[in-house]
Amino acid sequence: MNELGRLEDLPADYVAALKAQNLVPLWPNLRGVLPPGKPTLHTRATHWPYAAIRPLLIQAGEITPIEKAERRVLVLANPGHGLEKMQASAAMYLGMQLLLPGEWAPSHRHTPNAVRMVVEGEGAWSTVDGEKCPMLRGDLILTPTGLWHEHGHDGTVPVIWLDVLDLPLVYYMETSYHVNGGRQEVTPGQGERSYARGGLLPTPVFERSNKAYPMLRYPWADARAALESLAANQPPEQAVQITYANPQTGAHAENILGFYALMLRPGQTLTLPTRSPAMVFHVIEGSAHVQVTDQNFLLAEADTCCAPGYTPVTLRNASSTEATFLFIADETPLHQKLGVYETRP
Numbered sequence: 001m002n003e004l005g006r007l008e009d010l011p012a013d014y015v016a017a018l019k020a021q022n023l024v025p026l027w028p029n030l031r032g033v034l035p036p037g038k039p040t041l042h043t044r045a046t047h048w049p050y051a052a053i054r055p056l057l058i059q060a061g062e063i064t065p066i067e068k069a070e071r072r073v074l075v076l077a078n079p080g081h082g083l084e085k086m087q088a089s090a091a092m093y094l095g096m097q098l099l100l101p102g103e104w105a106p107s108h109r110h111t112p113n114a115v116r117m118v119v120e121g122e123g124a125w126s127t128v129d130g131e132k133c134p135m136l137r138g139d140l141i142l143t144p145t146g147l148w149h150e151h152g153h154d155g156t157v158p159v160i161w162l163d164v165l166d167l168p169l170v171y172y173m174e175t176s177y178h179v180n181g182g183r184q185e186v187t188p189g190q191g192e193r194s195y196a197r198g199g200l201l202p203t204p205v206f207e208r209s210n211k212a213y214p215m216l217r218y219p220w221a222d223a224r225a226a227l228e229s230l231a232a233n234q235p236p237e238q239a240v241q242i243t244y245a246n247p248q249t250g251a252h253a254e255n256i257l258g259f260y261a262l263m264l265r266p267g268q269t270l271t272l273p274t275r276s277p278a279m280v281f282h283v284i285e286g287s288a289h290v291q292v293t294d295q296n297f298l299l300a301e302a303d304t305c306c307a308p309g310y311t312p313v314t315l316r317n318a319s320s321t322e323a324t325f326l327f328i329a330d331e332t333p334l335h336q337k338l339g340v341y342e343t344r345p
Helices: 012-020 051-064 167-172 218-232 332-338
Strands: 046-048 074-076 093-099 104-110 113-118 124-128 131-135 140-143 149-153 159-165 179-181 240-243 258-264 267-270 279-283 288-292 296-300 304-307 313-317 324-330
Touching: 012 304, 046 051, 051 074, 074 159, 104 288, 113 149, 124 140, 167 332, 179 332, 258 313, 279 288
Parallel strands: none
Antiparallel strands: 046 304, 074 093, 093 159, 104 149, 104 179, 113 140, 113 159, 124 131, 124 149, 240 258, 258 324, 267 313, 279 304, 279 324, 288 296, 288 313
């Protein structure tokens, strides 16, 4: 196969003439944007230990009042993309957010989709589109694109959660912005109570509004019980995973990123299919070894790591006696919508 021409092979006056017209020759750059066989991966396998993050986050609470921060967050940045870009993968942003007792993070809405995975503490809440959602460890709370949301804290201990947003993608498309608002009026009802039993949907007798996101809070108590029930009903070697889904449509809970909970039985090793989307792993309970090609991470409780797409990943429960529970976020819905989703041997 013939080698493509290089930019330095072109006459300097020709290159200057192209630049003057905002033109770029494709052939010297073709392999950079269309590499053979596999994409160029900037996302690196990266581990963010919670034991290192927590004291820095607590210190942020001491030196920066919420009024000056609005959202007090430490971004989990992937060095492969450059720390200044504040992204964990091509389409995912991660951040650890702190709310102290008595604080209120003002209401706003924005174009990127977000979710909150509660890491520790109690007494805090998020009001999303008028629905007040208690924040308990392991709960997943949605703040989809365009919906008003605010956070408050009526408890006595710090509350910390993991933010996952599709901000890098929305920012790349030049559609990222926010709008500030006032305190929301809380409306009665909680979505998770309407969809508390599998296979049973609430049926409207009279006309009522059909929300695009009818369930905003996914309690960890329910997700954990579902995983344990699933594990008891499957062969011991089988993977035990659930998808956070829109209960009305059966589709992913949000439209760009996918969210899951996975249970590793005591001593279980699980080799995941090699797929195109990047993945984020966060330990809710227990501990796990995560192997990404030739890199190995030991994830303690509340640790987070990222694995690039097109890369083999193996998970192993670090305990031989207790189950480990992981929260997973990935780019599957986006890849499926774009038609680029694939698995490889």
